[in-house]
Amino acid sequence: MKRAMGLLELKNITQGILAADAMLKAANVEIILAQAMCPGKYVVMVAGDVGAVQSAVRSGKVVGGTENVVDEFVLPNLHDSVLPAISGCTEVKKLSALGVIESYSIASAIVAADTAAKAAAIELLEVRLARGMGGKAVVTLTGDVGAVKAAVRAGSNAIKESGFLVDQLVLAAPHQQLSTLVF
Template sequence: MRRAIGLLEVKNITKGILVADAMLKAANVDLILSQPMCPGKYIVMVGGDVGAVKSSVQSGKNVGGTENIVDEFVLPNIHGDVFRALSGCTEVTQINSLGIIESYSVASAIVAADAAAKTAVVQLLEVRLARGMGGKALVSLTGEVGAVKAAIRAGCQIIQDSGFLVDQLVIAAPHHSLHQSLF
């Protein structure tokens, strides 16, 4: 059995809390994150065995109602760097080239970060989740320019069809002052 994470992004806070409760009661999962986000959305992230996470997410959707779900995912084998990027614990010593994906949903940004990290040898810098950004989320990463381009392309491809992709960017050699202002 592999470890997995699942997330529901809910349109409002009260439904989000209800969804969190249902998800935790439905299966043997660990609560990773349960909190409000801008602009009044709520996210719930759980972890555990794949089957338990799938069951938990489905129960949350059933209780919350599909009309209240902004986005969702179940990732059965998440890349380890995603957790450091989510918590802001990535130590940034140097940015070679910089890649950024901007998304309208928290869930799609995490899925994009996972796809990017699995595609090329890059370092995830941060997955910034909708705080003070009008509900948008950002994925930032660094590495050699070719790897960054491949990772950004893969991350964007995974979310493009959902309509949540806002924009993407690759800067081959960002100015050192930009590094200081971003991280």
């Protein structure tokens, strides 16, 4: 059985807490994250079997009110490097080419990170979620130039149609001091 991750990003905190409760009651899922984010959004992230995660996200969306949902996803086979990048636990061994994907939503940034990690042999550095960024989220990654270009393109394309893509960047040879500033 594959483990899946699901996320609801809501416009307000009270409805987010209500949705989190409904998600946990609806299915056998583990809560990974449930907290307020800038600018007053609430994010609920759960993990479990695919069907359970789908059920939890559906229930949370109904109870929290579809009009309150900013973005959402269910990823049935999350890449192993995404959770450590969200947690900020990725060790940077060497900064090679640098790729950045900037998004207006937390959910779309995680989808972009997962897609990028599956598209090319890159290392996810961080998936920074909305804190101090006005609700935006940023994915940073590194690797050889060709892989970084392919990963950034794939990750950006995965969220482009949603309207949440802000911008993307590939620096072929970033200055090494950027490693202390970017992540």
